[in-house]
Amino acid sequence: MNPPSLPTRYGKLSIALHWLMLILIAAVYACIELKGNFPKGSDTRELLKQWHFMLGLAVFALVWLRLLARSLSPTPAIVPALPAWQAIPAKLMHLALYILMIGAPLAGWLILSAAGKPIPFFGLELPALMNKDPDLAGTIKEWHELAGSAGYWLIGLHAAAGLLHHFVVRDNTLTRILPGRN
Numbered sequence: 211m212n213p214p215s216l217p218t219r220y221g222k223l224s225i226a227l228h229w230l231m232l233i234l235i236a237a238v239y240a241c242i243e244l245k246g247n248f249p250k251g252s253d254t255r256e257l258l259k260q261w262h263f264m265l266g267l268a269v270f271a272l273v274w275l276r277l278l279a280r281s282l283s284p285t286p287a288i289v290p291a292l293p294a295w296q297a298i299p300a301k302l303m304h305l306a307l308y309i310l311m312i313g314a315p316l317a318g319w320l321i322l323s324a325a326g327k328p329i330p331f332f333g334l335e336l337p338a339l340m341n342k343d344p345d346l347a348g349t350i351k352e353w354h355e356l357a358g359s360a361g362y363w364l365i366g367l368h369a370a371a372g373l374l375h376h377f378v379v380r381d382n383t384l385t386r387i388l389p390g391r392n
Contacts, residue, residue, distance in 0.1 A: 219386050221283045227276045228387050231269060231311065235365070238265045242358070260330050263318060267331050270315030273308065286386045288375075303368055310361050317354040321347050 219225070241262035248255035292300065322329045323338035324347035330336075340346075375383035 216284050217286045218289075218382065219286055219388075221279065223279045224276070224283060225387055225389055227272060227279060229389060231272055231276065234265050234269050234272070235311075235361075238262055238269065239358070239361075241265065263322065263329070264331055266315040266318050267329075267336070269311055270319070273311040276311075277308070286382075288386070289382050292381075300371070303364065303371070306364050307368060310357060310364060314354060314357040314361065317350050317357065321350050321354060323347075324350060 220228070241258045245255050245258040245262070248258070319329060319336070320339055323340045324343045326338075326342035326344075328335050329338065372384045372387075375381050376385070
């Protein structure tokens with residue numbers, strides 16, 4: 211009896227979640243970057259902040275589904291296999307991205323909670339995770355902004371590595387996660 215072969219690509223759910231979350235994360239960043247173009251207190255600025263919160267919380271919700279899908283499906287092998295010195299940083303990069311997708315939205319939720327502000331989520335108001343503490347809100351906001359800045363680098367390096375593997379190394383790293391036929 212032959213052992214079952216590993217898939218050559220991620221499952222459809224994992225692929226869909228990967229690209230959906232890229233779009234959501236790009237929208238989260240766009241909202242917060244565009245916010246600065248409008249005067250404080252303006253309707254547009256407040257709307258962009260609200261969308262930043264809601265889209266960030268959508269990332270937070272979907273990352274758990276993504277982790278579940280990842281745990282239930284085998285990871286397709288990279289062909290040819292990565293040398294160990296590349297495999298370890300690749301695993302660390304994925305870990306850092308998951309920490310970002312969990313930590314940054316959670317920090318945003320904590321900021322709003324500690325500031326005593328409502329936590330909007332597409333017509334719902336989520337419960338506060340802590341009591342009002344403006345000083346703590348400021349501290350968490352600093353960490354949240356630091357995570358956001360680090361996210362630009364992590365996402366950029368992740369994308370650059372995928373392109374490097376596709377066009378220079380010529381392995382299947384990128385094609386395993388591209389949409390298309392399975």
